[in-house]
Amino acid sequence: MHIDPLEKKWGQIVLVICAFFVGIILFEALFHSVNAPSNVETIDSTKLHLSKEFAEDKLGVSRDDKGNIVVRMVAGRYSFFPKEIEVPAETKLTFRWVSMDVLHGVHIPMTNMSTMVVPGFVAEVETSFPTPGDYPVLCNEYCGLGHDQMWSRIKVVEKEKWLAQHSASKGGNKND
Amino acid sequence: MIDNTVRKLALGNMSVAFIAFILACFMGEYQVLERSGLFESLDSPTVYFASVSTHGVLMAYVLTTFFIMGFGYFTASTALNKPIWNPGLAWAGFWTSLIGTVLAAIPLLTGKASVLYTFYPPIQAHHLFYLGATLLVVGSWVWCAIMIVMFLQWKQENPGKTVPLAMFATTFNAMLWLWTSAGVALESVFLILPWSFGLTDTIDVGLARTLFAWTLHPIVYFWLIPAYTAFYVFVPKQAGSYLFSDEAARVAFIVLVVFSLPIGFHHLYMDPEQAKGWKLLHMVGTFIVSTPTLLTGFTVIAALEIAGRLKGGKGLFGWIGTLPWTNPMVLATILSLLMLIFGGFGGIINASYAMNAMIHNTAWVPGHFHLIFAGTTVIMYFAIAYYIWPILTKKPLFSKKLTLLQLWTWFIGMSILTTPWHVLGLLGQPRRISTVVYNNLLTLSWQPYELAMIFGGLVLLSSACLFLYILFKTQFNASTEVYEHAVEYAEALHPSESVPEYLNDIKLWNKVIAVLMAISFGYPILQFFLMNTYDSSAWGY
Ligand code: HEM
Ligand SMILES: [Cu+2]
Ligand SMILES: [Cu+2]
Numbered sequence: 001m002h003i004d005p006l007e008k009k010w011g012q013i014v015l016v017i018c019a020f021f022v023g024i025i026l027f028e029a030l031f032h033s034v035n036a037p038s039n040v041e042t043i044d045s046t047k048l049h050l051s052k053e054f055a056e057d058k059l060g061v062s063r064d065d066k067g068n069i070v071v072r073m074v075a076g077r078y079s080f081f082p083k084e085i086e087v088p089a090e091t092k093l094t095f096r097w098v099s100m101d102v103l104h105g106v107h108i109p110m111t112n113m114s115t116m117v118v119p120g121f122v123a124e125v126e127t128s129f130p131t132p133g134d135y136p137v138l139c140n141e142y143c144g145l146g147h148d149q150m151w152s153r154i155k156v157v158e159k160e161k162w163l164a165q166h167s168a169s170k171g172g173n174k175n176d
Numbered sequence: 177m178i179d180n181t182v183r184k185l186a187l188g189n190m191s192v193a194f195i196a197f198i199l200a201c202f203m204g205e206y207q208v209l210e211r212s213g214l215f216e217s218l219d220s221p222t223v224y225f226a227s228v229s230t231h232g233v234l235m236a237y238v239l240t241t242f243f244i245m246g247f248g249y250f251t252a253s254t255a256l257n258k259p260i261w262n263p264g265l266a267w268a269g270f271w272t273s274l275i276g277t278v279l280a281a282i283p284l285l286t287g288k289a290s291v292l293y294t295f296y297p298p299i300q301a302h303h304l305f306y307l308g309a310t311l312l313v314v315g316s317w318v319w320c321a322i323m324i325v326m327f328l329q330w331k332q333e334n335p336g337k338t339v340p341l342a343m344f345a346t347t348f349n350a351m352l353w354l355w356t357s358a359g360v361a362l363e364s365v366f367l368i369l370p371w372s373f374g375l376t377d378t379i380d381v382g383l384a385r386t387l388f389a390w391t392l393h394p395i396v397y398f399w400l401i402p403a404y405t406a407f408y409v410f411v412p413k414q415a416g417s418y419l420f421s422d423e424a425a426r427v428a429f430i431v432l433v434v435f436s437l438p439i440g441f442h443h444l445y446m447d448p449e450q451a452k453g454w455k456l457l458h459m460v461g462t463f464i465v466s467t468p469t470l471l472t473g474f475t476v477i478a479a480l481e482i483a484g485r486l487k488g489g490k491g492l493f494g495w496i497g498t499l500p501w502t503n504p505m506v507l508a509t510i511l512s513l514l515m516l517i518f519g520g521f522g523g524i525i526n527a528s529y530a531m532n533a534m535i536h537n538t539a540w541v542p543g544h545f546h547l548i549f550a551g552t553t554v555i556m557y558f559a560i561a562y563y564i565w566p567i568l569t570k571k572p573l574f575s576k577k578l579t580l581l582q583l584w585t586w587f588i589g590m591s592i593l594t595t596p597w598h599v600l601g602l603l604g605q606p607r608r609i610s611t612v613v614y615n616n617l618l619t620l621s622w623q624p625y626e627l628a629m630i631f632g633g634l635v636l637l638s639s640a641c642l643f644l645y646i647l648f649k650t651q652f653n654a655s656t657e658v659y660e661h662a663v664e665y666a667e668a669l670h671p672s673e674s675v676p677e678y679l680n681d682i683k684l685w686n687k688v689i690a691v692l693m694a695i696s697f698g699y700p701i702l703q704f705f706l707m708n709t710y711d712s713s714a715w716g717y
Contacts, residue, residue, distance in 0.1 A: 002422075003423055004669075006478070007424050007471075007474065007475070011467075011471060014471060015467065018463045018464065018466065018467055021463055021528070022459070022460050025528055026460075035530070036446055036452065036455060037447075038451050038452035040448065040449060042707060042708060042710060043710065045710060046713075102299050103296050103385075105536070105537045107537065107604065107606065109603065109604020109618060112534060113533075114446055114533040115446050115447075116444075116446045118381055118448055119298060119710075119712045120380075120381055120449075120709055122448060124448070136604075136618060138604065139606065140536070140538060140606035140607065140608075141537055141608070142225070142291075142608040143717075144299065144715070144716075145222060145225060145717055146221070147608065147610075148221065148609035148612070
């Protein structure tokens with residue numbers, strides 16, 4: 001059995017590099033809660049319209065008494081509903097996505113608002129958008145021949161402006 | 177040894193591989209043209225998605241599987257110096273895979289299976305597609321069995337001897353493929369086939385995705401191992417040098433095979449049906465499996481450096497210039513490594529649990545795997561073909577100049593194609609789209625990159641045609657000149673007379689894999705039976 005000393009040294013360097021990457025990722029995940037969407041929460045995708053949370057009038061941006069902002073969205077061929085929403089910048093947002101038909105993916109370019117939307121599951125993502133502006137919301141998993149037409153809009157407005165427009169009341173679906 | 181049986185098996189399997197390859201390359205170029213939106217008359221999502229589905233299946237399943245089978249028969253017979261065990265069975269496997277390919281091609285080409293090569297439910301294709309794909313895999317299992325039997329027979333006939341490295345790698349790849357394909361086979365047999373034949377009405381989408389993820393990662397190592405095999409067993413000799421260390425090569429193959437299996441959830445980072453603990457576990461494994469690649473890079477470069485210095489290269493980088501750049505195998509290796517370095521950098525971003533959110537399912541992903549699969553891996557398939565075609569056909573290689581031109585153009589074309597593809601991903605372009613219609617300023621910034629991709633694709637397509645032309649002219653060369661060289665396997669700098677049994681056998685590693693798979697996939701699969709899940713009915717597209 002022969003392993004060259006140089007090779008051995010390189011092997012050790014490689015292990016250190018690896019441990020370094022893994023260490024950073026684990027640290028961020030465990031101590032800063034930087035995690036991918038993983039809530040393992042099931043839902044009957046065929047009965048969304050009857051569900052407490054995802055019936056048509058419950059969708060969009062809502063704020064509870066404690067000021068937590070939850071955005072409930074339904075993905076379906078070929079758009080995300082509601083098709084236009086408005087959210088505050090620099091604010092923690094909890095997105096909850098469900099599919100009413102097939103597999104979709106959702107990504108807001110240049111941000112980390114990204115998740116698969118798997119029928120039968122709720123995908124929850126927490127994020128905040130630092131920069132106000134108009135962003136497209138794009139489907140990024142093939143969902144049928146109209147896949148490239150599947151998109152909607154999200155408007156990120158300055159926090160104060162958004163808060164001034166939205167009272168603390170519940171609902172607030174379909175902004176203005 | 178090379179008898180007529182091996183000759184026919186190797187040439188037969190590889191010919192199917194390369195015919196699939198060239199057809200798919202034409203589709204690839206059509207796809208970049210269609211996507212760009214510059215040619216209104218081409219616009220058709222129906223044709224586009226039929227094409228991408230076929231292109232993906234041909235490249236990812238047909239090219240690879242048939243190439244690996246053909247190369248495996250060649251390796252087994254030459255490295256072990258034995259005739260192929262049970263050639264009748266080998267042909268049965270070949271025909272099973274070929275019939276499967278044709279069965280799958282019918283619905284693919286007629287637009288009845290535009291579900292892409294990943295066929296994620298609940299979108300449903302014609303059942304012939306699933307049946308054909310399953311047969312393709314079943315045929316390849318026959319090949320796995322033959323490789324393993326020949327490996328064990330040789331060991332029995334040569335007690336205490338070290339299995340030649342080429343066969344060691346091939347057998348590990350066969351074992352890897354059996355483990356790898358088990359995931360998709362379970363998905364196919366228990367979920368998809370019954371559902372597509374109408375025996376069941378609904379399908380558990382989360383479970384199907386989990387089983388597919390079991391296959392989706394190690395499958396790329398199944399494709400890659402022939403390239404690594406060439407790095408270790410052909411390249412040093414071709415460069416005029418020695419294999420740095422035979423044992424380290426074995427360790428690299430073992431780690432590659434063992435750790436490529438329990439890590440598939442990096443494809444599910446963005447999925448809601450698996451919890452973060454499992455994703456983190458698979459993330460750690462993902463980084464572990466990058467170690468053999470880093471080791472391989474080191475060993476290959478070391479072998480090249482020795483070659484360069486033996487030829488008089490001096491100084492820190494002087495040896496690079498003295499390398500035999502005009503040897504196709506050496507040139508392909510250098511270009512392959514260059515693409516591997518850039519591709520590996522991209523891979524670290526994909527593997528990083530949270531950074532992945534920026535590029536998940538964007539154009540970055542096809543950019544990445546074209547670079548590392550169509551680039552790094554396939555360029556070594558070319559090099560292997562150039563090396564063994566003359567040995568198999570006893571005809572000298574048609575033209576060395578054209579061969580070098582072909583390798584260079586593949587590298588250049590791939591760079592032109594994939595660089596803008598990565599940028600498009602960073603600019604937010606989703607993958608798998610047939611047009612860029614989103615009514616947004618952002619999409620305007622995509623146009624110039626689409627143009628570059630069309631050009632890159634053209635270079636690649638020409639290169640692919642040249643590749644087939646060279647093989648064709650080699651095989652059907654009318655001249656009577658006979659090529660008499662036998663295959664030359666690299667010698668190690670320190671030849672190993674005997675190695676410990678764990679570096680010479682598959683049994684122990686099979687057990688290790690079984691344990692790791694039970695840990696990393698046991699509960700994540702079981703949970704779908706414990707949880708109250710809601711299945712989906714079938715959807716068209
Ligand atoms: C002539 C050169 C090639 C061109 C121009 C090309 C182009 C493309 C394009 C435009 C797509 C669609 C990607 C999307 O919609 O996101 C695609 C998909 C794909 N290509 Fe290629 N390709 C080429 C060669 C290859 C090679 C050599 C391989 C592998 C050996 C390969 C493997 C794949 C696979 C597996 C897919 C399916 C991806 C998916 O379903 O998302 N391609 N290719
Ligand atoms: Cu879509
Ligand atoms: Cu993977």
